[in-house]
Amino acid sequence: MEATAGSTTGMFQPESISSSLAAAPEPPEPEVSPPAVEPALPLHRIPRWLVRLELFLRVMLRMYIGLAVCYAPWSHAFWDQNPVFTQFPTLSIYAASGAVRGIVSGLGLLNLWIAFRDALRRPGR
Secondary structure, three states, X not given: OOOOOOOOOOOOOOOOOXXXXXXXXXXXXXXXXXXXXXXXXOOOOOOHXXXXXXXXXHHHHHHHHHHHHHHHHHOHHHHHOOHHHHHOHHHHHHHOOHHHHHHHHHHHHXXXXXXXXXXXXXXOO
16 A cells, blocks of 8 residues: 555654643742842942042053154154064055154054043043
């Protein structure tokens, strides 16, 4: 006897729900109690000397980076004899351009401006 398309001879598909398993009753949900109110923690203020020290260090770091970035493109030892530029001659051509040197120096001046602005800002802001 041949199986035809649409016949179910020899095929068995189990039921999705077994009749031998009894449905277990759902456990009762626990009662939800209101959340406990925790006492407010006291706010700790950052000491004024620590805020000023952090500001001083931030300003000094930005000034140092700004001066270094302003000076680097015009330094013969750092810019013209840079190992990265000697390894990649095409990059060296672009780096030797006055416009590229000016842009890099401008980024250094921007860093200096940010440092001075931070140094002159009022502590309340």
